[in-house]
Amino acid sequence: MNGNELVKLIDTTLCTACRGCQVACKQWNVLPGLRTKQTGTYQNPPDLQWNTWTLIRFQEYEDKDKNFTWIFRKDGCMHCTDAACVKVCPSGALYYTPMKTVGVHREKCIGCKECISACPFDIPRYDKATEKVYKCDLCYSRLQENLPPACVKSCPTGALTIGPKDEMIKKAYAKVEKLGGDANVYGDKFVNGTHVIYVLQFKPEVYEELAVDPKVPTSAFIWKDLLKPLSLLAAGGVVGGSLLHYFIHGPHRPHPEHMDQDNKKQGGV
Amino acid sequence: MKKELVKVTSLYERFVHWLMAISCLLLCYTGLGMMYKELNVLGVIFGGVGGLKTVHDITAVVFAVGLVLAILMWWKEAGIFVFPEDWEWIKAAGGYLWHLDHVPETGKYNPGQKMFFLTVALFGLLMIGTGFFMWFPSYLPANLVDWIYPLHVFGFVVIFAFFFVHLYLGTIGNPGSVSAMISGYMEKPVLRMLHPKWYKEMEHEGTLIVKK
Numbered sequence: 001m002n003g004n005e006l007v008k009l010i011d012t013t014l015c016t017a018c019r020g021c022q023v024a025c026k027q028w029n030v031l032p033g034l035r036t037k038q039t040g041t042y043q044n045p046p047d048l049q050w051n052t053w054t055l056i057r058f059q060e061y062e063d064k065d066k067n068f069t070w071i072f073r074k075d076g077c078m079h080c081t082d083a084a085c086v087k088v089c090p091s092g093a094l095y096y097t098p099m100k101t102v103g104v105h106r107e108k109c110i111g112c113k114e115c116i117s118a119c120p121f122d123i124p125r126y127d128k129a130t131e132k133v134y135k136c137d138l139c140y141s142r143l144q145e146n147l148p149p150a151c152v153k154s155c156p157t158g159a160l161t162i163g164p165k166d167e168m169i170k171k172a173y174a175k176v177e178k179l180g181g182d183a184n185v186y187g188d189k190f191v192n193g194t195h196v197i198y199v200l201q202f203k204p205e206v207y208e209e210l211a212v213d214p215k216v217p218t219s220a221f222i223w224k225d226l227l228k229p230l231s232l233l234a235a236g237g238v239v240g241g242s243l244l245h246y247f248i249h250g251p252h253r254p255h256p257e258h259m260d261q262d263n264k265k266q267g268g269v
Numbered sequence: 270m271k272k273e274l275v276k277v278t279s280l281y282e283r284f285v286h287w288l289m290a291i292s293c294l295l296l297c298y299t300g301l302g303m304m305y306k307e308l309n310v311l312g313v314i315f316g317g318v319g320g321l322k323t324v325h326d327i328t329a330v331v332f333a334v335g336l337v338l339a340i341l342m343w344w345k346e347a348g349i350f351v352f353p354e355d356w357e358w359i360k361a362a363g364g365y366l367w368h369l370d371h372v373p374e375t376g377k378y379n380p381g382q383k384m385f386f387l388t389v390a391l392f393g394l395l396m397i398g399t400g401f402f403m404w405f406p407s408y409l410p411a412n413l414v415d416w417i418y419p420l421h422v423f424g425f426v427v428i429f430a431f432f433f434v435h436l437y438l439g440t441i442g443n444p445g446s447v448s449a450m451i452s453g454y455m456e457k458p459v460l461r462m463l464h465p466k467w468y469k470e471m472e473h474e475g476t477l478i479v480k481k
Binding site for chain 1: 303304305306309318319321322364365366367368403406411414415416418419422423425426429430431432433434437441442443444445458459461462463465
């Protein structure tokens with residue numbers, strides 16, 4: 001797998017919500033489990049956390065005809081090709097790996113939280129104790145050794161698979177065709193393609209906490225591509241202009257009229 | 270010959286000026302080190318990029334204090350334009366862009382200085398406001414947080430560029446003016462050139478303090 005552009009496919013229609021992936025993720029990445037409260041759902045913990053990089057979201061869904069479905073969706077980093085988090089990260093802590101996934105150099109993270117608001121999928125989480133941000137890195141350490149990510153390895157139903165990009169996208173579309181109805185592939189069409197894609201049974205807007213139109217925020221372009229270079233350009237222009245002024249126009253110097261009478265006699269400046 | 274010196278600033282004024290100047294420059298330094306990955310190396314003296322953030326946060330508090338003191342101290346003198354005399358000065362660009370025999374006379378602060386004060390005051394408040402929410406983003410609705418970053422950088426674009434104008438006009442662009450912020454005294458001819466009306470007012474009111 002090393003060096004190839006990889007895509008992880010999450011086929012939500014095959015997921016049984018065993019949550020083996022959630023546990024395997026914690027195990028491989030040595031992430032503690034924190035005590036939570038029963039809130040009337042199997043979804044636990046209630047949301048992604050600094051120590052929970054992937055989470056099965058449980059959703060009870062009834063369509064117009066009162067057909068009930070219990071939706072299970074594995075949430076986690078989508079590993080965007082145009083990742084807003086990498087764009088705004090000031091320290092290079094978030095970066096593109098050679099496999100085009102989004103890795104984290106934790107030691108470089110300064111805990112500025114800029115990635116948190118930029119991420120269109122609401123993935124990065126901040127830990128107050130270490131003052132750093134955490135998220136899934138698609139088990140980069142495993143990928144480098146030609147091993148599948150821990151979640152994929154643990155999945156007993158084949159809902160999670162990983163492989164070369166083209167192959168996986170083809171596989172996803174084949175499945176969608178087989179499913180018919182509202183089924184669709186989610187992930188290959190925005191932010192220049194994500195490296196985690198879904199086969200969804202229903203339209204994206206049905207799913208809780210799933211962005212319908214994810215994109216790098218406009219504010220990030222204004223910030224990073226316009227104002228950031230402008231700051232040095234403007235300052236450079238002023239410095240250049242000042243020097244030009246100094247040599248062409250010259251500095252302000254007092255005229256004889258500004259001198260006192262006794263100073264005038266001596267010629268002044 | 271030794272020139273006559275006139276007292277133009279108090280110790281307190283100079284203290285507030287340098288409190289703001291030093292904190293502002295440190296904020297520019299640490300901010301640039303964080304904004305440009307290529308300048309992350311500026312963090313070396315603070316133990317890394319994380320050090321830049323720590324220093325930036327602490328310095329911001331000092332700057333905020335300095336800014337409040339500066340606004341309280343200077344807004345009456347430098348925050349309000351007086352017409353028509355300030356307008357005459359603006360039309361003449363203060364005599365800086367083309368040669369004039371006579372630059373229109375203004376009060377203690379000319380409109381250029383007032384513009385700089387107002388820019389620092391307003392954009393400084395913008396920097397503190399946006400900076401606060403950059404520090405504590407969870408206090409703001411998520412869809413607004415995205416916009417505080419470009420606003421903060423916009424403030425930097427304006428302040429950083431205007432700083433160099435201030436630096437130039439306060440030093441080599443107006444020889445003899447920099448001592449106002451060091452010793453607090455200016456040579457009489459320079460003062461009479463730059464602030465003729467204020468000089469006459471002080472002379473008239475008998476508040477002129479001259480050191481020979």
